Amino acid sequence: MSESRRHNLGLRVEGLAAARGGRVIFESASFVLEPGATLLLKGPNGAGKTTLLRTLAGLAPAARGTAETYLDGGPRLRLDELPAPRPDRRAASIYAGHADGVKASMTGVEHLRFWARLYEGGADRIEIAAGAFDLAPFVHLRAGAMSAGQRRRLGLARLVISGKPIWLLDEPTAAMDAVAAARLAALILAHNAEGGAALVATHDKLPIEAPALILDARPPAETQ
Amino acid sequence: MTRKQQRTALIGAVFTVAALAVGLTLTALGRSVAYFYSPSDLAALAAPPSGTIRLGGLVEPGSILYTDDKAEVRFVVRDEIASTPVVYAGILPDLFSEGEGVVVEGRFGPDGRLRAAQVLAKHDENYMPREVAEALKKQGRWKEGERVGE
Amino acid sequence: MSVFDFANPERFERLARPIAVPTGALAAVLIGAGLYYGLFNSPPDYKQGETVRIMYVHVPAAWMALACYTALAAASAVGFIWKHPLADVAARATAPIGAVFTAVAIVTGSLWGRPMWGTWWAWDARLTSVLILFFLYLGYMAVWAAIEDKARAARLAAIVAIAGFINVPIIKFSVDWWNSLHQPASVFRADGPTIDGSMLAPLLLMALGYTVLFIALLLASMRNEIAARRLMRLEGAPGRPVSTVRKE
Amino acid sequence: MRAQLAVIGRDVSLAFRSGGGALHSVIFFALAALVFALAIGPDLALLSGLAAPILWAIALLSALVSLDRLFQADFEDGSLDTIVETADFLELSVLAKSVAHWLSAGLPVVLAAPAVALLLNLPAEGYAPLLLSLLVGTPALSFLGAIGAAVALGLRRASILVAILSGPLFAPALIFGVGAARAGAVDSPQFLPAILLLGAITLFGALLGPIAGAAAIRLNMTA
Numbered sequence: 001m002s003e004s005r006r007h008n009l010g011l012r013v014e015g016l017a018a019a020r021g022g023r024v025i026f027e028s029a030s031f032v033l034e035p036g037a038t039l040l041l042k043g044p045n046g047a048g049k050t051t052l053l054r055t056l057a058g059l060a061p062a063a064r065g066t067a068e069t070y071l072d073g074g075p076r077l078r079l080d081e082l083p084a085p086r087p088d089r090r091a092a093s094i095y096a097g098h099a100d101g102v103k104a105s106m107t108g109v110e111h112l113r114f115w116a117r118l119y120e121g122g123a124d125r126i127e128i129a130a131g132a133f134d135l136a137p138f139v140h141l142r143a144g145a146m147s148a149g150q151r152r153r154l155g156l157a158r159l160v161i162s163g164k165p166i167w168l169l170d171e172p173t174a175a176m177d178a179v180a181a182a183r184l185a186a187l188i189l190a191h192n193a194e195g196g197a198a199l200v201a202t203h204d205k206l207p208i209e210a211p212a213l214i215l216d217a218r219p220p221a222e223t224q
Numbered sequence: 225m226t227r228k229q230q231r232t233a234l235i236g237a238v239f240t241v242a243a244l245a246v247g248l249t250l251t252a253l254g255r256s257v258a259y260f261y262s263p264s265d266l267a268a269l270a271a272p273p274s275g276t277i278r279l280g281g282l283v284e285p286g287s288i289l290y291t292d293d294k295a296e297v298r299f300v301v302r303d304e305i306a307s308t309p310v311v312y313a314g315i316l317p318d319l320f321s322e323g324e325g326v327v328v329e330g331r332f333g334p335d336g337r338l339r340a341a342q343v344l345a346k347h348d349e350n351y352m353p354r355e356v357a358e359a360l361k362k363q364g365r366w367k368e369g370e371r372v373g374e
Numbered sequence: 375m376s377v378f379d380f381a382n383p384e385r386f387e388r389l390a391r392p393i394a395v396p397t398g399a400l401a402a403v404l405i406g407a408g409l410y411y412g413l414f415n416s417p418p419d420y421k422q423g424e425t426v427r428i429m430y431v432h433v434p435a436a437w438m439a440l441a442c443y444t445a446l447a448a449a450s451a452v453g454f455i456w457k458h459p460l461a462d463v464a465a466r467a468t469a470p471i472g473a474v475f476t477a478v479a480i481v482t483g484s485l486w487g488r489p490m491w492g493t494w495w496a497w498d499a500r501l502t503s504v505l506i507l508f509f510l511y512l513g514y515m516a517v518w519a520a521i522e523d524k525a526r527a528a529r530l531a532a533i534v535a536i537a538g539f540i541n542v543p544i545i546k547f548s549v550d551w552w553n554s555l556h557q558p559a560s561v562f563r564a565d566g567p568t569i570d571g572s573m574l575a576p577l578l579l580m581a582l583g584y585t586v587l588f589i590a591l592l593l594a595s596m597r598n599e600i601a602a603r604r605l606m607r608l609e610g611a612p613g614r615p616v617s618t619v620r621k622e
Numbered sequence: 623m624r625a626q627l628a629v630i631g632r633d634v635s636l637a638f639r640s641g642g643g644a645l646h647s648v649i650f651f652a653l654a655a656l657v658f659a660l661a662i663g664p665d666l667a668l669l670s671g672l673a674a675p676i677l678w679a680i681a682l683l684s685a686l687v688s689l690d691r692l693f694q695a696d697f698e699d700g701s702l703d704t705i706v707e708t709a710d711f712l713e714l715s716v717l718a719k720s721v722a723h724w725l726s727a728g729l730p731v732v733l734a735a736p737a738v739a740l741l742l743n744l745p746a747e748g749y750a751p752l753l754l755s756l757l758v759g760t761p762a763l764s765f766l767g768a769i770g771a772a773v774a775l776g777l778r779r780a781s782i783l784v785a786i787l788s789g790p791l792f793a794p795a796l797i798f799g800v801g802a803a804r805a806g807a808v809d810s811p812q813f814l815p816a817i818l819l820l821g822a823i824t825l826f827g828a829l830l831g832p833i834a835g836a837a838a839i840r841l842n843m844t845a
Contacts, residue, residue: 017615020844021523029619039621047617059703060844095707099700105639106632117628118708158704212622227710234711238829245825252818273808274745276671317492319422344492506790513787520777529841530773534787537769537834541791544823548794 007165007195009069009092010035011056016065018048018055025051027064031213033166033197038188038208041201043215049201050097052215053168056199057095069093069166093166098174100155104144108135108154111143112161119162129160132187133180148175156184159191167191167198173205182207267306272332279308279329279338280346285322298337301328312340319345383600386460390593397590404583411576419573425489426573432482434581435475438588439507442472446514447539450532460596462528463603465535466518467595471588473511480504503546510538524603625708626718633719637726643691647684647727648734654680655738666743673744674752674803680738681731681756682792685763688727689788690781692719692771693839706843712836716768720831724764732756751806751813759799759820765827766791772838795823 010033017027025048033039041049054060056067069092102111112130116123130139133153138146143154152175159167167188173181185208188198199213200206261279266272279301287300296313310328320326325346333339412430419426446468453461483501484494495501517534521527569577637644658676662669696702709715735756736749744752770787774780798820805812 022525024615026617026619027615031619031621043617052619054844057703057707059706061840093707095703097700097703099698099703101700101704103632103636103699103701105636105641110632110635114628114632115704117631118625118704120624120708155700214620214622215617216620217617230710234714241825241829245822245829248818248822248825252815252822269808269810273810274671315492318425318489320492342493345490502793506793509786509790513790516783516786517773520774520779520783526841526844530838533769533834533838533841534773537830538790540830541794544794544826545790548797548819548823 006163007197008035008071009165009195010037010071010197011067011093011166011199012070013056013067014065016052016055016067017063018051018060019063020051020060024063026215029065033199035165035195035197036192038192038198038200038210040206040208040210040212041199041215042203042212044217047215047217049215050170053095053170053199053201054097057093057168059095092164093168094159094162094164095168095170096156096159096172097170100143100151101158102143102151102155105142107142108139108146111154112139112157115158115161119158119164125161125163129157132160133157133183149177149180152176153180160187165196167196167200169198169200169202171201171203173202176205181205262303262306263301263308264303264305266308272336274331276329276331276341277338278327279310280325280327281308283320283322283324283326288322301326301338308338309336310338310340310343312343314340314343316343317345383460383463383603387597387600390597394590394593394597397586397593401583401587401590404579404586406583408576408580408583412580416576417570417572422490425486428482428486429573430576430580432479432486433577434584435482436479436504437581438584439472439476439479439504441585442468442475442588443507443510443539443542446472446511447535450535454529454532454536459528462532463596463599464592465532466528467592467599469511469514469518471591471595473508473515475584475588476504476508476511480508503542506545507542510542514538623714625705625710626714629705629715629718630722630725633722634725637722642726643688644726644730647688648730650687651680651684651731651734652738654683655741659742670743670745673739673742674748674807675800676742677735677739677744677752678756678759678796678799678803681728681735681760682763682796684731685723685728685760685767686785686788686792687781688723689764689767689771690774690784692723692768693775694771694780697775697842702839702843706839712839713832716772716835716839717765717828717832720761720764720768720828720835723767724761728760728764732760745807747809748803748807751817752803754806755799755802755817755820758817758824759795759802762795762820762824762827763788763792765824765831766795768831768835769838772835772842775839775842795820795827798823 012032014030015027016029018025029052031039041052043049051060055062106114112126112135113123116126130136133156135154135157138150139154141150143151146154152172156169156172159169172184176184185206188200188206188208191198200208200210261273261277263279263281266279281301281303284300284302284307287298289298290296291298296311297316298309298311300307300309302308310330311333312328312330320343327344327346328338328340329342329344330338330340408430413427416427416430418424446465449461449465449468452458453465480501483504487501488494514531514535517531518524518527521530636642655676658672658680659669662672693702696705705715705719706712732753735753739749739752767784767788769791770784771780773787774783777783798816802813802816802820804810805816
């Protein structure tokens with residue numbers, strides 16, 4: 001285990017199935033997201049990318065199967081014996097979805113401070129986050145006065161503030177220009193270098209080379 | 225704190241709040257009086273209450289007096305200790321009679337009489353055919369109004 | 375698990391089909407007999423006279439109103455905790471039946487209150503708490519109606535039913551605080567019924583009839599619901615996944 | 623706990639800035655009083671007798687009108703995800719949201735109540751018991767209202783469903799609130815038991831609301 005790594009937590013998914021509205025979206029999904037690795041999540045609309053990410057984030061229930069975090073090379077600890085915040089899925093991961101998670105009447109600075117308090121002890125990371133997403137030009141504006149791309153960058157700044165090892169990102173490049181997308185790619189790579197892992201649903205807008213997890217929609221003929 | 229300790233603390237907090245709620249309820253019940261006034265409740269007050277109140281009790285036998293034009297009826301509602309005079313202009317329910325339970329809603333007039341806006345008869349939980357009631361009366365086992373107005 | 379497991383409902387259907395019609399017939403016989411004895415072949419009350427006959431319709435309906443809500447909350451708890459689909463179906467089917475019994479209790483109570491108390495309605499403890507019970511039923515049914523995904527609707531409605539059930543004693547207690555115009559219980563009391571045998575018999579007959587009617591309606595409603603879900607399953611084929619997952 | 627305090631701080635701060643909910647609740651409260659006063663007409667004595675019950679009823683209604691946004695706003699902009707994933711116990715976060723709702727919709731109404739009571743001709747001796755009963759009882763509305771708000775989360779006709787679900791649960795608080803306000807005004811011995819029971823209802827609501835609300839939110843978070 002390298003000394004320079006901040007994180008060494010991975011995610012092991014076995015036989016995971018999720019259903020929505022009484023319909024099975026996918027089943028027997030098995031893969032490992034290793035510490036320091038990025039996996040791209042690809043597939044057409046409606047294939048279940050969001051469902052998979054939210055299930056992994058602990059925001060939606062799994063129908064079957066398991067998704068467990070593991071400590072790379074470390075001893076296996078019982079979850080209830082670990083100090084809080086506990087390193088199980090929800091505490092170890094951060095999810096950023098289609099919605100930016102920002103309030104129109106709050107300024108960028110207020111958001112960063114709120115997230116620093118919410119994620120407990122991330123106050124020192126506000127500066128780093130603002131730098132990583134180049135928030136300085138608009139950080140004192142209300143979010144309602146920002147452009148869609150600026151709001152998105154502000155929303156994603158909480159990834160850095162949270163200090164969580166596993167990032168679960170759902171179309172993070174939506175509304176972003178090429179410069180911002182390149183910035184995000186660089187940030188993800190830096191996160192990987194620190195031992196952090198990322199699972200990113202994307203439509204090829206993210207300039208990053210990584211193995212892909214593919215969700216294939218079944219052809220209609222096959223669903224019957 | 226580990227998660228286990230947090231959970232224990234949380235469960236402790238839940239039980240404390242629940243115990244507090246139960247404690248408040250029991251204290252309140254120990255002090256509570258029925259929520260409509262009985263004649264003795266009213267007698268205990270320094271001055272008759274100003275707003276609309278409800279009064280519950282038995283119609284005192286022999287107290288029902290109609291005015292000459294039958295437009296108004298006066299009667300006295302009483303319990304074991306005190307009595308309250310009532311005046312009412314309106315149609316009385318079928319079950320209204322001497323010795324029976326009533327609930328009167330109204331406000332006190334300047335003469336100290338409760339001016340009823342509504343008179344409701346309260347009937348008891350005894351159901352029996354007429355013959356049975358008469359037989360009971362004959363045998364001296366009749367308990368007139370005993371449970372009424374409790 | 376949000377996909378319905380149909381093993382149990384199928385066993386239910388095998389059990390329910392043969393008894394559905396006999397239960398309905400038995401309910402009709404019991405209620406018919408209860409009404410005959412209650413309305414034509416029982417004595418008038420010594421004080422209330424003929425009006426007392428409303429009791430035979432009113433009192434058992436009020437009992438059923440409470441019993442149905444208890445059943446609803448119990449089925450909801452089973453459905454919520456053990457995710458038993460049949461319990462969800464039973465809870466959903468119970469609600470409208472309970473609501474109708476509650477409505478019958480309220481309407482007949484109002485008809486009885488007019489001649490006896492002198493008013494159609496009084497904001498008295500018993501009346502108010504039964505009215506609130508009626509609104510609890512309506513709220514439960516509104517949740518089912520509002521949510522498209524029936525698996526989720528079942529669990530959310532269960533939360534509403536259980537929260538309502540925990541609140542029922544509090545609601546009851548709070549309105550009791552107003553004190554009651556309504557007479558105390560006549561049948562279920564520690565010192566024995568205060569109702570004459572000649573009147574108690576038709577009352578209990580009606581109560582039994584209502585209970586059997588409840589069972590008959592419940593079975594019919596549950597069979598309908600299960601059939602509808604099976605149909606939906608055939609059309610929507612939820613058993614097959616939409617996507618497959620592979621790693622490149 | 624720090625996460626929950628952060629949520630309370632954010633919600634209250636949002637409610638008190640322009641376009642926030644706090645002012646709306648107070649305006650609705652005053653407007654509802656106006657509606658009652660107009661409907662009752664110029665009989666000041668009648669209005670005076672009804673002032674305490676009217677104030678309680680409109681306090682309940684103004685809590686109700688803001689409840690459907692309790693989780694909905696966070697649900698729509700994605701910040702509910704953030705709140706859920708930082709909560710060790712979602713129940714505590716629902717409790718925090720309820721507390722914030724009371725601070726930003728309940729407390730302003732309680733503070734506005736004396737001014738509105740003046741318009742309704744509440745007798746002088748009625749103010750103290752009315753305010754005390756509102757202070758003790760209105761938190762129960764925010765706690766128990768969280769159940770309906772969580773169940774109706776994400777639905778198009780959420781506000782009416784929240785009202786239907788919350789109405790029966792609010793009944794005890796209303797009964798004891800009005801009871802305490804009226805009994806206190808005439809120095810009746812009923813005042814103390816009524817206010818104690820009101821306190822018990824608020825404490826009970828602080829348990830039931832978060833537990834049931836969190837269960838409903840977990841179900842409704844499924845995308």
